[in-house]
Amino acid sequence: MNVEIEKKGVKVGVLLSGGVDSAVALYLLLKEGYDVTAYHMKTVRDELYITKQIKHKVCCSPSDTFDAQIIAKKFGVPFKIIHVEDVFKERIIDYFINENLRGRTPNPCFFCNDYIKFGAVMDVALSDGMEYVASGHYARIIDGKLYKAVDESKDQSYFLASIKKEKLKRIILPNGYYTKDEIRKIAQQQGIHVAHKIDSQDLCFLPDNDLKSFFKDWGVDVKAGNIITTDGRIIGKHDGLPFYTIGQRKLGIAAGSKLYVRAKNVDGNFILVAPVDKLYDKHMVVSNLNVYDDYLPNEFRASVKIRKKFKEVGCTVQYREEDGGKLFVTFDEPTFAVTPGQIAVFYDGPRVICAGVIESGK
Numbered sequence: 419m420n421v422e423i424e425k426k427g428v429k430v431g432v433l434l435s436g437g438v439d440s441a442v443a444l445y446l447l448l449k450e451g452y453d454v455t456a457y458h459m460k461t462v463r464d465e466l467y468i469t470k471q472i473k474h475k476v477c478c479s480p481s482d483t484f485d486a487q488i489i490a491k492k493f494g495v496p497f498k499i500i501h502v503e504d505v506f507k508e509r510i511i512d513y514f515i516n517e518n519l520r521g522r523t524p525n526p527c528f529f530c531n532d533y534i535k536f537g538a539v540m541d542v543a544l545s546d547g548m549e550y551v552a553s554g555h556y557a558r559i560i561d562g563k564l565y566k567a568v569d570e571s572k573d574q575s576y577f578l579a580s581i582k583k584e585k586l587k588r589i590i591l592p593n594g595y596y597t598k599d600e601i602r603k604i605a606q607q608q609g610i611h612v613a614h615k616i617d618s619q620d621l622c623f624l625p626d627n628d629l630k631s632f633f634k635d636w637g638v639d640v641k642a643g644n645i646i647t648t649d650g651r652i653i654g655k656h657d658g659l660p661f662y663t664i665g666q667r668k669l670g671i672a673a674g675s676k677l678y679v680r681a682k683n684v685d686g687n688f689i690l691v692a693p694v695d696k697l698y699d700k701h702m703v704v705s706n707l708n709v710y711d712d713y714l715p716n717e718f719r720a721s722v723k724i725r726k727k728f729k730e731v732g733c734t735v736q737y738r739e740e741d742g743g744k745l746f747v748t749f750d751e752p753t754f755a756v757t758p759g760q761i762a763v764f765y766d767g768p769r770v771i772c773a774g775v776i777e778s779g780k
Contacts (some may be wrong), residue, residue, distance in 0.1 A: 426451035430590060431543030432552045434458050434489060434497070437618065438484030439554030439593055441489045441610045442601045446491060446592040447552055455548065456490040456497045458483060459539050461506040461530075462623050470626040477618040478627070485612050492610070498546075502538045509533040511623055515638055518660035521684040522759025526621060528773075532580035532708075535587065550590050554601075558594035558768075559586050563710055565589050566768040569597040574721055579763045579773035629661055643687035645669060645745055648680065648696065656689045663699055665755025678755075698752035699779035704745040704762045707774040720764040720771055722747065724756060730765065745774060753779075 432444045434456040447454050456489045459470055459477045470717040474481065483499065490497035510526045510533065517524035530612040532599045540551045556567035556703035557575040564586060581589070593601055623676035633640050640658035647653055654671035656662060662669075669691065677691040702724075709716075721730040737743070747762070756779025763773040 420560070427453050428550070429453045429548045430550045430552050431455050431457050431540075431546065431548035432506060433554075434486045435477050435554070435618075436485035436611065436612065437477070437491070437554065438602060438605050438612045438615050439617075441554070441612055442490065442596075442608075443552055443554040443592045444493060444495065445604065445608055447590070448495070450592075452550075454493075454495045455543070455546070456495050457500055457543055458486040458497065458549075459500045459502050459511075460532065461502055463503055466623070467625055467772065470628075470631075472625040478622045484563075485615070485686040485701055488611060497601055498542075500539050500542050502534055504513070505538050506530075506534055506623075509537075511636075514621075514623075515633070515636060517759050518633075519638070519684075520759075521659050521682040523663045523757045525761045526623075528577050528580045528761050531578055532582065535727050536581050536585055540585070540588075544588070550588050552590040552592060554593050555591050556593050556598070558587055559591055562586050564770040565594075566765070567594040567769075572598045575770055576726060576761070576763050579710075579761070579770050580708055582708065585604050586710075615691075626627065626635050630657070633658075633660065641687060643689070645671065645689045645691055647677070648690060648692045653677075653691070660691065662689055664757040670706065694754075697755050699756040700749055700752050702747045702749075702753075702756045702762070703777040704747060704774035705742065705777050707745065707772050709772040710770055711772065714772065718771075720766060722749075723763045723765070724753065724776065725760055728774065733764075735764065744777070745772075 430447055430452045432438045432454055434444060444454060455774055458503055464480045467479045487497055491562060510530050514524050514526045526662040543551050550600050554771055555574045555578055556569060556572040557578050558565040558567060564575055566575045624632055640660055642655050642657055644652045645654045645656050653673055662679050665680055678694055679689055680697055681690040717736050722733050723730050731753055734748045736746040738768055756776060758776055760776050761773060762776050764771040
């Protein structure tokens with residue numbers, strides 16, 4: 419049977435952000451013959467972008483909404499704005515605050531993909547009669563499994579690895595087979611006005627990238643405390659635990675030598691600092707798993723990514739169901755700044771095996 423005929427008229431809801439990637443994804447879907455409706459989400463109220471200085475490009479701003487409307491009109495597709503401010507506050511902003519107060523480093527974009535983009539917004543699209551939901555993310559879905567994009571320099575499988583396995587059969591990622599340069603070239607050829615628009619870089623609810631103002635605005639009292647070396651010396655004061663993360667060198671004090679954040683202690687409200695060679699771990703524990711394979715063996719080999727900009731490292735993984743379904747990971751080589759609260763994504767070549775939240779390193 420002709421695959422093109424199968425696609426003709428199939429209803430797809432595309433998550434149209436107002437950026438070049440989702441705009442080209444929409445075009446590619448139309449080119450394939452799909453019946454496309456554009457869905458644009460609003461995660462925070464527009465007033466935030468009026469009262470805060472936007473220092474870096476973020477998604478979901480009023481200008482993005484304007485751009486998304488222009489794109490939808492250009493291609494003649496229905497356009498719907500989906501307001502998810504309340505669920506976004508509950509599932510993402512509250513999570514971000516609570517994890518920070520626990521002394522951890524959260525990853526809100528990771529969970530936004532599961533709870534919001536391919537959660538609340540996807541639910542609306544499917545209830546509208548869409549058969550699939552698409553986005554401009556750089557990754558591939560092959561035989562119901564999540565794979566890296568062809569352009570690994572732009573691969574976003576790390577952030578998409580929160581999406582539950584059963585949802586993948588209803589998701590289309592057209593851009594995963596193109597390079598970023600090719601996507602921009604297509605946009606330019608098709609006269610898409612955002613062809614050269616810069617990519618979003620920061621959190622949509624932190625347009626000014628000012629964490630101190632953020633916690634103050636949300637009524638969260640963040641207290642200063644001591645900065646302590648591994649031999650017990652107090653060498654200065656920190657501004658508040660949420661403003662630091664494992665591996666951070668900038669401490670705001672003159673330490674006399676290069677020291678990095680090794681750990682954050684919530685009970686004592688202090689930051690432990692150490693020389694760089696003390697920040698390498700051989701092991702880590704990962705919990706809250708999202709598994710793409712049918713099952714995890716008791717032990718397996720993989721490569722793992724522990725933050726967005728991180729070179730993958732080989733590892734041996736033990737899955738212990740008796741310990742709450744956690745992974746106990748041994749790196750092939752000592753690994754820098756294993757950070758509780760951050761996300762670990764495990765790969766078999768380009769294929770995602772599973773992902774989870776880092777609990778500890780050692």
